[in-house]
Amino acid sequence: MMKPGTLILHVAARFLVPLQLVFSVFLLLRGHNEPGGGFIAGLVASGAFALYLFTFGAAVTRDLMRVDPRNFIGVGLLIAMLSAFPAWFHGQAFLTAQWWPILLPGGTEIKLSTPLFFDIGVYLTVLGSVMTMLVALTETEER
Amino acid sequence: MRAEVALPILVPLLFGALSLIAWRSNLMQRVLGIIGSVTLLICSIWLLISVLDHGHVVMHMGGWMAPYGITLVADLLSAIMVVLTGMMAVAIAIYSLSSASPSHEKFGYYPLMHLLLAGVAGSFLTGDIFNLYVWFEVMLIASFALLILGGERAQMEGAIKYVTLNLLSSAIFLSAIGLLYGLVGTLNMADIAVKLSQTEHTGLVDVIAVMFMIAFGIKAAAFPLFFWLPASYHTGPVAVSALFAGLLTKVGVYALFRVFTLIFNQSPEFTHQLLLWGAAFTMLTGVLGAAAQFEFRRILSFHIVSQIGYMLLGLALFTPLALVGGVFYIMHHIIVKTNLFLISGIVHRLLGTYDLKKLGGVYKDRPYLSILFLIPALSLAGLPPLSGFFAKFIIIRAGIEAEAWVVTAIALIVGLLTLYSMIKIWAEVFWKPLPENHSSVDSSPSATPSSLAFLYIPVVLLGACTLFIGLNGQPIYEIAEASAKQLLNPALYIEAVLGETP
Numbered sequence: 142m143m144k145p146g147t148l149i150l151h152v153a154a155r156f157l158v159p160l161q162l163v164f165s166v167f168l169l170l171r172g173h174n175e176p177g178g179g180f181i182a183g184l185v186a187s188g189a190f191a192l193y194l195f196t197f198g199a200a201v202t203r204d205l206m207r208v209d210p211r212n213f214i215g216v217g218l219l220i221a222m223l224s225a226f227p228a229w230f231h232g233q234a235f236l237t238a239q240w241w242p243i244l245l246p247g248g249t250e251i252k253l254s255t256p257l258f259f260d261i262g263v264y265l266t267v268l269g270s271v272m273t274m275l276v277a278l279t280e281t282e283e284r
Numbered sequence: 285m286r287a288e289v290a291l292p293i294l295v296p297l298l299f300g301a302l303s304l305i306a307w308r309s310n311l312m313q314r315v316l317g318i319i320g321s322v323t324l325l326i327c328s329i330w331l332l333i334s335v336l337d338h339g340h341v342v343m344h345m346g347g348w349m350a351p352y353g354i355t356l357v358a359d360l361l362s363a364i365m366v367v368l369t370g371m372m373a374v375a376i377a378i379y380s381l382s383s384a385s386p387s388h389e390k391f392g393y394y395p396l397m398h399l400l401l402a403g404v405a406g407s408f409l410t411g412d413i414f415n416l417y418v419w420f421e422v423m424l425i426a427s428f429a430l431l432i433l434g435g436e437r438a439q440m441e442g443a444i445k446y447v448t449l450n451l452l453s454s455a456i457f458l459s460a461i462g463l464l465y466g467l468v469g470t471l472n473m474a475d476i477a478v479k480l481s482q483t484e485h486t487g488l489v490d491v492i493a494v495m496f497m498i499a500f501g502i503k504a505a506a507f508p509l510f511f512w513l514p515a516s517y518h519t520g521p522v523a524v525s526a527l528f529a530g531l532l533t534k535v536g537v538y539a540l541f542r543v544f545t546l547i548f549n550q551s552p553e554f555t556h557q558l559l560l561w562g563a564a565f566t567m568l569t570g571v572l573g574a575a576a577q578f579e580f581r582r583i584l585s586f587h588i589v590s591q592i593g594y595m596l597l598g599l600a601l602f603t604p605l606a607l608v609g610g611v612f613y614i615m616h617h618i619i620v621k622t623n624l625f626l627i628s629g630i631v632h633r634l635l636g637t638y639d640l641k642k643l644g645g646v647y648k649d650r651p652y653l654s655i656l657f658l659i660p661a662l663s664l665a666g667l668p669p670l671s672g673f674f675a676k677f678i679i680i681r682a683g684i685e686a687e688a689w690v691v692t693a694i695a696l697i698v699g700l701l702t703l704y705s706m707i708k709i710w711a712e713v714f715w716k717p718l719p720e721n722h723s724s725v726d727s728s729p730s731a732t733p734s735s736l737a738f739l740y741i742p743v744v745l746l747g748a749c750t751l752f753i754g755l756n757g758q759p760i761y762e763i764a765e766a767s768a769k770q771l772l773n774p775a776l777y778i779e780a781v782l783g784e785t786p
Contacts, residue, residue: 215304235290237347
């Protein structure tokens with residue numbers, strides 16, 4: 142285990158973790174037509190939590206995440222799986238992209254779609270798997 | 285839109301995700317295991333009925349048309365294999381209620397099982413050669429994790445051999461796909477078949493064909509690279525080895541059937557001749573290896589190898605009757621082999637060992653179990669009126685009609701030696717008295733009647749299937765015959781994938 146509590150790491154982590162999480166969501170949402178997407182966004186997010194983990198230790202990180210990272214894997218897989226089904230109800234092949242654009246007041250448009258849900262599922266799965274491994278390894282080391 | 289062709293993949297994935305969410309509760313995971321496998325079986329039967337009614341069932345995933353998108357195709361062979369997958373899934377799910385230990389369940393036994401089933405079903409249903417590779421990898425990862433559940437030393441040793449050779453196979457498979465793509469510029473199997481028949485037949489095509497043969501041959505545990513199988517299958521938890529024994533090698537056999545009837549059918553005098561001798565040696569080495577063994581599951585593992593030889597023989601002879609025999613053999617073999625492994629698990633539960641020398645006296649205490657063993661064992665050896673008799677009979681008759689005397693003779697001898705192995709197990713485990721230094725049958729603490737019931741149910745069901753195929757072979761034979769007809773007429777497959785828009 143890295144020695145917790147070096148001052149520079151402490152201060153930097155407090156600023157970097159939220160920034161990196163926001164950046165991961167940004168990557169997730171722009172992913173469909175531009176570089177980005179669920180996988181890389183999930184890695185960036187788990188990078189944020191990993192930084193927190195190395196700075197403050199496993200117990201504090203578990204508190205920060207509130208949910209056991211293992212739950213993310215199952216929920217993420219389920220969301221990604223379910224995104225295959227809406228096409229079926231429209232009589233199309235599984236996984237065919239469905240788009241539900243929502244017009245917000247002020248003229249901006251949000252495009253909800255099955256690829257977005259698939260990406261969110263991938264995001265959660267990647268985040269969950271990486272954090273499950275890292276937390277488990279850190280806890281073994283701390284013991 | 286025919287959803288049934290994708291459901292056998294989506295259902296296990298869905299239940300895998302659900303049982304991951306329920307990772308805290310072993311009970312929930314068991315219930316999900318049962319519901320998931322029964323749903324899979326229902327979907328697969330739906331698929332088989334639909335294929336019988338309409339011919340090939342095709343779905344272009346995501347609405348991207350072939351040859352650009354990934355296509356799922358079910359012909360009769362795929363549908364039969366998926367139904368068998370569903371049957372094995374149900375059998376293993378019931379068996380696991382009693383056989384899976386809580387620590388295995390805690391470390392993801394059920395999610396991995398679902399993932400493995402999804403990989404197997406995906407391999408059977410995909411119409412895209414690269415997608416086939418992906419499903420192989422899904423299967424390999426899940427099977428690797430299942431094999432080392434428990435983390436004992438012997439398991440690690442077996443798993444290393446298993447993974448190394450399977451990765452080698454994957455590497456060869458991937459290079460072969462690369463070469464093939466370089467040659468024809470497409471990955472859709474139907475499209476490859478069309479393009480390849482139009483290009484000039486050069487030596488490169490044969491090279492690629494042989495690379496596919498080696499890659500799938502390793503997966504199917506064919507001669508000469510079969511030794512990972514008997515080195516690893518007996519190390520895992522017994523329900524896992526039963527599932528592996530039934531399904532995993534058969535995916536390799538299925539891939540050989542698919543590729544060498546659809547894509548590489550231009551020069552059978554070269555490729556299928558090679559397969560023929562591979563099949564002969566596979567049969568022979570497998571059965572001779574088994575003769576030297578004295579561990580219940582190792583004997584059965586070696587017999588998987590030798591039985592793979594029969595299936596390949598059906599493909600290699602490449603006559604209509606031989607293909608019927610090959611398909612029939614696969615159907616019979618999956619059921620019988622899984623059943624034998626499950627029985628070895630019951631004997632282990634009763635007496636605490638797999639070593640033939642330490643076993644004995646089961647017939648005296650449990651005559652019904654002995655009869656349940658005899659059904660699949662004699663069927664494996666090919667005694668009438670059990671399913672194995674018809675399977676062997678069709679193949680050997682096809683061999684005689686094709687005038688492949690040497691190979692036919694080998695097949696007959698191997699049948700005899702198989703009988704010898706089965707009689708050896710019978711004599712050692714069931715007939716001879718229990719060695720004196722061993723505790724008696726009923727003293728085993730874990731063998732309570734209720735826990736044993738869950739072990740017996742799948743064995744009885746699979747035994748009934750074997751008897752059904754044996755005593756009422758006609759409908760099964762007709763399905764096998766129809767699927768062989770489809771295999772010999774790849775134009776149907778190509779037209780179904782490329783011709784019409786669903």
